[in-house]
Amino acid sequence: MQSEQYVDVPGGRVWCRTVGSGPGLPLLVLHGGPGFTCEYLDSLAELGDGRPVVMFDQLGCGRSDRPDDASLWTVDRFVAEVACVRRALGLHQLHLLGQSWGAMLAVDVVLAGATGIAGLILASPPLSIPLWMADARRLRAQLPERVQRTLAEHEERGFTACPEYRAASLEYSRRYICRADPWPDGYERSFVGEGEQVYHTMWGPNEFTVTGTLSSYDRTDRLAEITHPTLLTCGRFDEATPEATLAYQERMPNARTVVFERSAHCAHLEEREAYLSELRTFLGAVESADQLGAGSGAK
Numbered sequence: 001m002q003s004e005q006y007v008d009v010p011g012g013r014v015w016c017r018t019v020g021s022g023p024g025l026p027l028l029v030l031h032g033g034p035g036f037t038c039e040y041l042d043s044l045a046e047l048g049d050g051r052p053v054v055m056f057d058q059l060g061c062g063r064s065d066r067p068d069d070a071s072l073w074t075v076d077r078f079v080a081e082v083a084c085v086r087r088a089l090g091l092h093q094l095h096l097l098g099q100s101w102g103a104m105l106a107v108d109v110v111l112a113g114a115t116g117i118a119g120l121i122l123a124s125p126p127l128s129i130p131l132w133m134a135d136a137r138r139l140r141a142q143l144p145e146r147v148q149r150t151l152a153e154h155e156e157r158g159f160t161a162c163p164e165y166r167a168a169s170l171e172y173s174r175r176y177i178c179r180a181d182p183w184p185d186g187y188e189r190s191f192v193g194e195g196e197q198v199y200h201t202m203w204g205p206n207e208f209t210v211t212g213t214l215s216s217y218d219r220t221d222r223l224a225e226i227t228h229p230t231l232l233t234c235g236r237f238d239e240a241t242p243e244a245t246l247a248y249q250e251r252m253p254n255a256r257t258v259v260f261e262r263s264a265h266c267a268h269l270e271e272r273e274a275y276l277s278e279l280r281t282f283l284g285a286v287e288s289a290d291q292l293g294a295g296s297g298a299k
């Protein structure tokens with residue numbers, strides 16, 4: 001079963017897709033980017049055999065409206081957008097999954113007082129940009145020397161739009177974002193539908209350079225307020241590093257972390273079956289009222 005519809009949100013309309021109609025609580029999925037579309041998360045639709053899985057392209061990307069108005073790209077407006085989607089689709093009780101930027105958004109939805117969230121999944125979460133940038137500098141220093149030199153020389157001269165610079169940046173992506181070779185179709189399609197204005201306004205020119213409005217984002221001091229059963233996931237080679245992810249978990253009273261040993265930032269693509277299995281286990285445990293103890297695991 002699949003249905004599609006548009007929902008009015010502040011600034012325009014967003015395209016939503018619901019897959020599945022099983023008896024479990026709906027799972028609402030928040031994609032990354034910002035502005036990367038939900039297509040790279042299509043593998044999560046397989047969970048539709050047990051519950052409705054709802055995905056949507058956030059405003060400014062994909063099949064949603066793309067208003068040319070940089071003032072719209074704020075965390076608060078995206079939090080309001082999620083509330084509009086929930087209200088329009090009748091998602092009163094649900095699980096919430098956010099991947100990358102979507103995890104930041106999911107955390108802010110919870111901290112804003114959203115009710116009816118049974119379980120929370122934070123996939124490769126960048127919950128402290130200062131920590132993210134420190135990790136990015138360390139990961140970048142592990143790139144081949146010629147790649148580091150190309151990046152540094154182009155940045156010094158302001159030539160970051162140059163194809164040579166972008167090619168060097170691709171080496172970072174293949175190591176720390178998605179190690180699948182070739183990249184899956186859904187991942188490629190998200191690049192086609194990407195909302196560049198959203199990404200550049202909120203994030204910056206690339207994954208390891210955060211210069212946008214999210215550059216000061218840091219929720220570490222408020223994570224203890226999140227008491228929902230929470231699953232944090234990341235890859236061993238993730239730009240959202242295992243060390244950072246475990247540090248977030250330690251601040252959350254009802255959370256556990258799973259590290260996928262053969263993945264980077266897209267474990268749902270790189271270790272698809274193992275990832276879906278972990279999600280099924282977590283969602284089932286929450287719905288059967290089992291309490292998840294803090295801890296960490298590896299897959």
